[in-house]
Amino acid sequence: MTGTTIRAMRDDDAEAVVALWHAAGVARPWNDPARDLAFARRDPHSTVLVAERDGRVAATAMVGEDGHRGWAYYVAVDPAHRGSGLGGAIMAGAEDWLRARGVWKLQLLVREDNTAVKGFYEHLGYRDTRTTCFQKVIEP
Template sequence: MRKFESNDRDALIQLWETVFPDDPPHNEPAAVLRAKLEVDDLVFVAESNGKIVGACMAGYDGHRGWLYAVAVYKEHRRNGTGAELVKHAMAALKELGCIKVNLQIRVTNTQVAAFYESLGFSVEERLSMGAFL
């Protein structure tokens, strides 16, 4: 587990395109990564045999932390890679003073909900809203 480096760009974009093939256009990986790196460098990758197999983008607004675009190639799941990646990102947020981390998942993605529950996350009754600018 380590921070993203500029030479990871193409591999990270390929990972996100593979793991999130049905994401809407506003989540286009190259644009998301470019925008994120203009703000901060809270992007983490997991490597296996010198290749990126997972990634997680984190955010911190000084009050709450967030996890975004947590992705692990299918063939590298269920071996601890995702858990270690999330824990690594959460530790980085904690170092910044973050005391609570949030994330959003699609309501139909029950398998990933169980994964996050195993890491200590719980469902909070909220209505998630958004607006495009």
């Protein structure tokens, strides 16, 4: 994409990344964004990708592999830049990151009420696996 760079985030991107998560509506009060960023960047199994446009962070995707599958979280585009290919570009970046590590399937969680985003993922070739996610906090 002309004028857009996909790269791993740097320490000095943290403020912009968290601001984008709030603006895009992917931040949740029960998730500490600083902790999530630090944990995803602590070892080579995961990272946080950003799409930089005109020197600013315009999209993000947290991507990682758990020894079996690839996962993406915090897929978000700055509301001012939506509909211009950044969502597709950051997902392509996540797929490339995983492919380079030998991972052959990428999956992600979509909240039941986020109906708007389902068409986006389907358009990119993702299919709804009709599974339910169970979760338990095992360490506060």
